[in-house]
Amino acid sequence: MATQDVEMKDSAAAPSNSSAPSPPPVLTHLKNVSALIEKGVVTKEVRLMIRAIRHIMTLRRKIKASHVLAFLKQLLPPGSEVASRLLLYFPKEDEKDMEVDSPSSTSQTVPSKHTILPELEIFAYLLVLIFLIDQKQYNEAKNCSSAAISRLKQFNRRTLDVLAARLYFYYSYSYELTDSLVEIRGTLLALHRTATLRHDELGQETLLNLLLRNYLHYNLYDQAEKLRSKAPRFEAHSNQQFCRYLYYLGRIRTIQLEYTDAKESLLQAARKAPASARGFRIQCNKWAAIVRLLLGEIPERTTFMQNGMKKALSPYFELTNAVRIGDLDLFRSVADKYSKTFSADRTHNLIVRLRHNVIRTGLRNISISYSRISLVDVAAKLRLNSATPVADAQSIVAKAIRDGAIDATIDHANGWMLSKETGDVYSTNEPQLAFNSRIAFCLNMHNEAVRALRFPPNAHKKERESAEKRRERQQQEQELAKHIAEEDDDEF
Amino acid sequence: MEGTLSDVSQVFDRFKAAFTRNDLSTCTTLLSQLKVMLTGFPSLPPLYCESPTAIHELTLARDIFEHAVVLSVKTEDQDAFERDFLQLKPYYTDTRDLIPPSAQEYPILGLNLLRLLVQNRIAEFHTELELLSPEALENPCIKHAVELEQSFMEGAYNRVLSARQAVPHETYVYFMDLLAKTVRDEIAGCSEKAYDYLSLQDAKQILMFSSNQDLEEYVTEEHPEWEIRNGCVYFQKAKESAPSKEIPSLQLINQTLGYARELERIV
Numbered sequence: 001m002a003t004q005d006v007e008m009k010d011s012a013a014a015p016s017n018s019s020a021p022s023p024p025p026v027l028t029h030l031k032n033v034s035a036l037i038e039k040g041v042v043t044k045e046v047r048l049m050i051r052a053i054r055h056i057m058t059l060r061r062k063i064k065a066s067h068v069l070a071f072l073k074q075l076l077p078p079g080s081e082v083a084s085r086l087l088l089y090f091p092k093e094d095e096k097d098m099e100v101d102s103p104s105s106t107s108q109t110v111p112s113k114h115t116i117l118p119e120l121e122i123f124a125y126l127l128v129l130i131f132l133i134d135q136k137q138y139n140e141a142k143n144c145s146s147a148a149i150s151r152l153k154q155f156n157r158r159t160l161d162v163l164a165a166r167l168y169f170y171y172s173y174s175y176e177l178t179d180s181l182v183e184i185r186g187t188l189l190a191l192h193r194t195a196t197l198r199h200d201e202l203g204q205e206t207l208l209n210l211l212l213r214n215y216l217h218y219n220l221y222d223q224a225e226k227l228r229s230k231a232p233r234f235e236a237h238s239n240q241q242f243c244r245y246l247y248y249l250g251r252i253r254t255i256q257l258e259y260t261d262a263k264e265s266l267l268q269a270a271r272k273a274p275a276s277a278r279g280f281r282i283q284c285n286k287w288a289a290i291v292r293l294l295l296g297e298i299p300e301r302t303t304f305m306q307n308g309m310k311k312a313l314s315p316y317f318e319l320t321n322a323v324r325i326g327d328l329d330l331f332r333s334v335a336d337k338y339s340k341t342f343s344a345d346r347t348h349n350l351i352v353r354l355r356h357n358v359i360r361t362g363l364r365n366i367s368i369s370y371s372r373i374s375l376v377d378v379a380a381k382l383r384l385n386s387a388t389p390v391a392d393a394q395s396i397v398a399k400a401i402r403d404g405a406i407d408a409t410i411d412h413a414n415g416w417m418l419s420k421e422t423g424d425v426y427s428t429n430e431p432q433l434a435f436n437s438r439i440a441f442c443l444n445m446h447n448e449a450v451r452a453l454r455f456p457p458n459a460h461k462k463e464r465e466s467a468e469k470r471r472e473r474q475q476q477e478q479e480l481a482k483h484i485a486e487e488d489d490d491e492f
Numbered sequence: 493m494e495g496t497l498s499d500v501s502q503v504f505d506r507f508k509a510a511f512t513r514n515d516l517s518t519c520t521t522l523l524s525q526l527k528v529m530l531t532g533f534p535s536l537p538p539l540y541c542e543s544p545t546a547i548h549e550l551t552l553a554r555d556i557f558e559h560a561v562v563l564s565v566k567t568e569d570q571d572a573f574e575r576d577f578l579q580l581k582p583y584y585t586d587t588r589d590l591i592p593p594s595a596q597e598y599p600i601l602g603l604n605l606l607r608l609l610v611q612n613r614i615a616e617f618h619t620e621l622e623l624l625s626p627e628a629l630e631n632p633c634i635k636h637a638v639e640l641e642q643s644f645m646e647g648a649y650n651r652v653l654s655a656r657q658a659v660p661h662e663t664y665v666y667f668m669d670l671l672a673k674t675v676r677d678e679i680a681g682c683s684e685k686a687y688d689y690l691s692l693q694d695a696k697q698i699l700m701f702s703s704n705q706d707l708e709e710y711v712t713e714e715h716p717e718w719e720i721r722n723g724c725v726y727f728q729k730a731k732e733s734a735p736s737k738e739i740p741s742l743q744l745i746n747q748t749l750g751y752a753r754e755l756e757r758i759v
Binding site for chain 2: 219222343346348355359388395396401410447
């Protein structure tokens, strides 16, 4: 999942190391980011905050302990609570290292500034947290994140929302890595409530996903669905969060047998996810493949052959093959062969559900190939391992007929199944309906694309200026008209 | 606290005595008393206050609710079953670290699965199933319910019925009987679609009636649209999905106008 945080596009992190060669480039970047945050706070521009976060993500791999330490020393007022707490996470010997690295930075510290912006403080927490997670110091990360959350609770500033949302994510992530998610469920619920009251939609979105993840981690589908259906919904702010939401929604729906809706959410999640979020997309594809199989569809071969997913999806590919052929024996052997993978993916119970689809497919194949076949042969072809194969076959066929899987009748006296002629689908309204849904999809896509367009922030100012000009012009015209009218009066 | 704990144990002993005597009405009254008394313990869900007697109290409460569930099966009260089971459930999920697991856990969980199956609440059935560990799924009581669901979905109804002979726990019989009725309705529904007609003899066998009399009663009660003549049952079939003769013009006009409107916006 963490892979999803890798940013969708390389944002314009301008490499400015050429101008300032003395401090390491990473440090300059960090400074730039903090400047960006300050600017964002002053102008109350959410976009700048998002960009700041994005910069950090691109920097993430390059950051070293010395960088963080140097940055913190510069940013945080010495002796403050935050500083003393955060610097604890760094072993002492790094200090020397840092001084060698950037001697100028220590001298640059601004002693006059005793308080710093809450945004920057939270940013410092976030930076340390990400660093600790990257260094695999999970227990330290857990402590750090808890401290950050309790600090965060003391603020109520809208400019913090973006940073807070990221912080929530890493808070939950650090607990997940130490396998103690259940501990923070109460805190997350409280945070979600606070975010709702403050109309912090990004926070709500993030926290809702974290809660869903928390519940699903323990297979608590019931609670997850109850929360999801009651939580306020609004238009998504972040694409990543929306993808996650769709994925969780798809999983819940799958468990509750609403396969059509589940398929829609899972496929949408897989499509919307950024290309670099490979792990997430693999998960989506796995679930989507199973849901489609459960629906009686056969996923295309290309789904399993996508770049970099081939290996991870191969168990599901073999499973699909077994279902497609309708061979119970093959299905059983595949399920056994990969039972470990399926248990790890938590799809084992779904695979068990698939058995009846395998039978259905087999039956459909039989029904297509034969116009009349005895039930004994049906039982043999389906390889039903039971004591009374014919009676079983009969009731299975009867149920398939009722569910509309095959179009046939059973002749009980002679013990055979008669398939009916398949009707011409073009004599029904079906093609028209399919056509309509596709057109609707395209039109909707276009509309959404238009809505998603972003305009430069000051574009409307020009317009306003022209409006002012127009007013002036109108005024002039009016005056002119008055003059003319007066002149007219004069003439009389 | 000690006093109430011993009080509860006493009442519970009386309850158990009545329970083994099969004195169900006494059991019910005692049970409501017990439930009221349990509210006095702060160590029980949802508070989980820590106290020296917490383990004892939790175990006792769990025992009481387990008996309550079995009692509701005996009195054949499905609503009470659901209520009691939901009260019991936290003791299986949330107190796992506090008290040792109960021997009754799997039979009761299996029983609940069976109930959901009987009430045709398949979505909830699967939600419950997800909560079970792989070890739990291997337990005969749980496995029984899971296999029943599979056979039920496949349509292998006679397997469902034969499972009645092999119940893992005596309390299961009640639900298995209910399930048999559900299965009969299912079979009737399937037969209606799958056969043109059936001889009375065959219909009797398929629908599991012992006499023609029963069968005829069932037909007049549940499926008055079926017709019995010449020793056969004819199923009236309202065959749907006939090719549509008329064009749904109004709908088509609406759709086309919709496209035109959207296109105009684009151009």
